[in-house]
Amino acid sequence: xxxxxxxxxxxxxxxxxxxxxxxxxxxxxxxxxxxxxxxxxxxxxxxxxxxxxxxxxxxxxxxxxxxxxxxxxxxxxxxxxxxxxxxxxxxxxxxxxxxxxxxxxxxxxxxxxxxxxxxxxxxxxxxxxxxxxxxxxxxxxxxxxxxxxxxxxxxxxxxxxxxxxxxxxxxxxxxxxxxxxxxxxxxxxxxxxxxxxxxxxxxxxxxxxxxxxxxxxxxxxxxxxxxxxxxxxxxxxxxxxxxxxxxxxxxxxxxxxxxxxxxxxxxxxxxxxxxxxxxxxxxxxxxxxxxxxxxxxxxxxxxxxxxxxxxxxxxxxxxxxxxxxxxxxxxxxxxxxxxxxxxxxxxxxxxxxxxx
Amino acid sequence: xxxxxxxxxxxxxxxxxxxxxxxxxxxxxxxxxxxxxxxxxxxxxxxxxxxxxxxxxxxxxxxxxxxxxxxxxxxxxxxxxxxxxxxxxxxxxxxxxxxxxxxxxxxxxxxxxxxxxxxxxxxxxxxxxxxxxxxxxxxxxxxxxxxxxxxxxxxxxxxxxxxxxxxxxxxxxxxxxxxxxxxxxxxxxxxxxxxxxxxxxxxxxxxxxxxxxxxxxxxxxxxxxxxxxxxxxxxxxxxxxxxxxxxxxxxxxxxxxxxxxxxxxxxxxxxxxxxxxxxxxxxxxxxxxxxxxxxxxxxxxxxxxxxxxxxxxxxxxxxxxxxxxxxxxxxxxxxxxxxxxxxxxxxxxxxxxxxx
Ligand SMILES: CC(C)[C@H](C(=O)O)[C@@H](O)C(=O)O
Ligand SMILES: CC(C)[C@H](C(=O)O)[C@@H](O)C(=O)O
Numbered sequence: 001x002x003x004x005x006x007x008x009x010x011x012x013x014x015x016x017x018x019x020x021x022x023x024x025x026x027x028x029x030x031x032x033x034x035x036x037x038x039x040x041x042x043x044x045x046x047x048x049x050x051x052x053x054x055x056x057x058x059x060x061x062x063x064x065x066x067x068x069x070x071x072x073x074x075x076x077x078x079x080x081x082x083x084x085x086x087x088x089x090x091x092x093x094x095x096x097x098x099x100x101x102x103x104x105x106x107x108x109x110x111x112x113x114x115x116x117x118x119x120x121x122x123x124x125x126x127x128x129x130x131x132x133x134x135x136x137x138x139x140x141x142x143x144x145x146x147x148x149x150x151x152x153x154x155x156x157x158x159x160x161x162x163x164x165x166x167x168x169x170x171x172x173x174x175x176x177x178x179x180x181x182x183x184x185x186x187x188x189x190x191x192x193x194x195x196x197x198x199x200x201x202x203x204x205x206x207x208x209x210x211x212x213x214x215x216x217x218x219x220x221x222x223x224x225x226x227x228x229x230x231x232x233x234x235x236x237x238x239x240x241x242x243x244x245x246x247x248x249x250x251x252x253x254x255x256x257x258x259x260x261x262x263x264x265x266x267x268x269x270x271x272x273x274x275x276x277x278x279x280x281x282x283x284x285x286x287x288x289x290x291x292x293x294x295x296x297x298x299x300x301x302x303x304x305x306x307x308x309x310x311x312x313x314x315x316x317x318x319x320x321x322x323x324x325x326x327x328x329x330x331x332x333x334x335x336x337x338x339x340x341x342x343x344x345x346x347x348x349x350x351x352x353x354x355x356x
Numbered sequence: 357x358x359x360x361x362x363x364x365x366x367x368x369x370x371x372x373x374x375x376x377x378x379x380x381x382x383x384x385x386x387x388x389x390x391x392x393x394x395x396x397x398x399x400x401x402x403x404x405x406x407x408x409x410x411x412x413x414x415x416x417x418x419x420x421x422x423x424x425x426x427x428x429x430x431x432x433x434x435x436x437x438x439x440x441x442x443x444x445x446x447x448x449x450x451x452x453x454x455x456x457x458x459x460x461x462x463x464x465x466x467x468x469x470x471x472x473x474x475x476x477x478x479x480x481x482x483x484x485x486x487x488x489x490x491x492x493x494x495x496x497x498x499x500x501x502x503x504x505x506x507x508x509x510x511x512x513x514x515x516x517x518x519x520x521x522x523x524x525x526x527x528x529x530x531x532x533x534x535x536x537x538x539x540x541x542x543x544x545x546x547x548x549x550x551x552x553x554x555x556x557x558x559x560x561x562x563x564x565x566x567x568x569x570x571x572x573x574x575x576x577x578x579x580x581x582x583x584x585x586x587x588x589x590x591x592x593x594x595x596x597x598x599x600x601x602x603x604x605x606x607x608x609x610x611x612x613x614x615x616x617x618x619x620x621x622x623x624x625x626x627x628x629x630x631x632x633x634x635x636x637x638x639x640x641x642x643x644x645x646x647x648x649x650x651x652x653x654x655x656x657x658x659x660x661x662x663x664x665x666x667x668x669x670x671x672x673x674x675x676x677x678x679x680x681x682x683x684x685x686x687x688x689x690x691x692x693x694x695x696x697x698x699x700x701x702x703x704x705x706x707x708x709x710x711x712x
Contacts, residue, residue, distance in 0.1 A: 084548045085547065085551060085555070089551070115475075116475070117474055117475060117586050117587050118473055118474060118586075119471075119472070119473055119474060119475040119476075120475075138549075138550055139550065139551075141552070143514075143515075143552040143553065144552065145552075150519075151519055151520065152518075152519070152520075153518065153519035154516065154517070154518045154519070155516070155517045155518075155553050155556040156514050156516050156517075156552070156553070157515045157550065157551075157552040157553040158499075158512050158513070158514055158515075159499075159513045159514075159515065160510065160511075160512050161512075162508075162510045162511075163506075163508070163509035163510070164507065164508075190600070190603075191441065192440045192441055192444055193494075193495050193599075193600070193603065194494055194495065194513065194600070195441060195445070195495075195497060195513075196497070196499040196500065196501075196511060196512070196513040197499065197511050197512070197513040199441070200501070200511040222603075223603045223604050223606075223607035223608070224607055226582055226604055226607060226608040226611070227607045227608055227610070227611030227616055228611075230473050230474075230586060230608065230611045230612055231473050231611055231616075243549075244546070247546075247549060247578075247579045248578055248582055248604065250579075251579035251580055251583045252579070252582040252583055252586065252608075254583070255583030255584075255586045255587055256586055260583055260587075
């Protein structure tokens with residue numbers, strides 16, 4: 001079997017605490033499924049690196065990381081050290097653009113043992129993916145100011161959608177929907193208000209839907225769609241959205257399942273031309289950093305998504321099952337405090353690795 | 357006392373059913389508080405008008421409606437008759453722009469007797485306002501397409517924020533916060549991703565906050581803010597947001613309180629230079645239109661907001677109390693089916709009018 005080279009960037013705050021547990025679980029899965037993984041650790045992509053070097057990444061980051069099959073990221077950002085727009089645009093958003101990670105994929109699943117903020121929902125009720133466009137749309141850097149500093153001050157920023165950019169995220173989402181039992185795709189739009197780009201999005205959804213006759217398609221405007229995440233989360237299977245709408249929905253979705261602290265996200269270049277990046281949804285959490293109590297499940301779940309991306313679906317599924325098994329177990333002693341346990345990052349990580 | 361002239365536009369679908377109950381409640385409040393209201397009804401601003409005249413509004417709508425103190429609107433839109441972008445941009449969005457209704461105000465309140473989709477929340481736990489910028493921002497019509505119909509097709513749309521536009525909505529929101537016991541304002545941003553307009557929004561929030569030292573201010577990026585609406589709705593008092601973010605939050609907020617079917621919205625020109633417009637959040641609801649079972653509470657609550665806007669806060673509060681009293685009562689017989697009652701639009705409207 002091939003050896004897969006994984007670049008490990010622990011980053012900031014609890015990133016440095018949960019990454020070792022993610023690696024422990026990955027090593028367990030690699031042993032069980034006979035997968036060869038080779039890890040190399042990097043200091044860059046963190047605020048401490050920035051404070052020392054005046055930049056988030058070394059000049060040759062692109063060449064350095066291009067040789068890897070995937071990037072396993074902890075968390076980036078520590079606003080008291082470096083403003084977010086510097087740390088994030090200097091790292092994560094560079095990777096997304098330069099490695100053409102045009103898919104941001106996030107599962108929203110009600111897990112056993114995790115309390116949902118929604119009333120009367122059981123594990124099994126909520127289980128969908130948000131597929132977010134990850135390179136263009138509302139996150140453009142085109143725009144500027146006129147009449148600066150006066151009462152007439154006016155600021156403009158472009159949203160940019162391309163046929164290439166929209167069609168490829170739709171293709172990915174339709175194929176994902178097709179591979180799932182319900183075969184259902186929901187498109188997030190706002191064509192009744194955002195009257196130029198969003199009707200174009202709708203038009204491409206319609207054109208693409210023609211190629212996937214066995215996928216059932218619906219669409220909601222983003223306002224009522226956020227409402228429906230709360231009111232009818234069971235309606236959804238695969239939700240596809242622009243960069244901004246996907247950003248919103250992929251925080252709201254995990255919030256509705258109570259998993260914002262444990263959800264993973266994958267920044268994917270589906271063609272494998274560039275490395276994809278796997279990172280938990282939770283940030284660096286300065287408030288609990290250094291205490292050894294951060295929940296490592298998001299990082300471990302990221303490992304599962306990474307193995308699936310590398311072609312080891314069975315191994316990825318086994319890691320997710322191990323997480324679910326530990327969460328569902330009556331013995332809460334190893335769980336971290338956020339799960340009402342008395343354990344540590346390490347005790348929970350070891351328990352999941354053992355279950356794998 | 358002055359006579360206030362109110363233009364009444366029932367519009368489409370259940371708009372025509374709930375408006376009479378809104379008027380019934382307004383008349384009851386007018387009698388009790390000795391307010392003079394004069395209603396005039398208009399057919400335009402509905403899809404049926406469009407089908408007959410080829411436009412949503414007559415050419416002289418601006419002059420006609422300018423003479424009124426307020427517009428009491430039912431609902432507009434009936435996609436099977438007229439596409440939404442025609443019916444809405446041809447009516448509601450015209451009013452917002454031409455009557456400079458730059459504030460869109462929506463209360464999010466957990467009401468007695470209404471089931472919240474959130475677990476473990478009681479009336480009193482959730483009670484905040486969303487203040488939405490209502491004329492500019494992401495809802496601009498500037499933009500277009502290049503390389504149309506080819507693989508290189510690219511579509512762009514501008515977001516436009518002006519100092520005038522941003523500062524006046526912030527002023528309104530800060531003053532509203534100042535008038536409430538908690539004196540708390542939350543700003544919706546996304547300056548870590550939308551890197552030109554949103555940092556400008558933040559900058560104006562900071563500049564305005566300096567003038568209201570007794571209001572405590574925080575801000576969240578829109579992604580985590582939507583999550584916090586679900587996880588911590590009790591955190592919020594006044595939430596101020598751009599046109600798009602406000603649109604999203606003011607559907608999500610009522611969804612979290614279970615009131616999406618009964619919440620009101622006010623499109624306000626605070627200076628009173630032009631008429632303000634009051635309309636329930638629910639649309640025309642083609643699926644239940646004509647059955648006489650639509651819930652009239654949204655329309656009645658709109659009447660309360662209208663009276664408050666016209667300077668009759670006590671009368672507005674009395675209308676809201678009457679709604680709460682009827683909802684909290686053990687006798688459910690007059691309630692509409694969505695509230696698990698066996699009543700009709702009319703029986704519920706009459707009961708609330710009687711309570712006023
Ligand atoms: C219908 C649509 C254009 C409108 C908006 O987005 O403003 C609606 O959602 C609203 O909130 O009034
Ligand atoms: C930090 C921020 C720029 C980023 C985004 O908006 O893409 C984050 O919210 C995410 O979802 O990864």
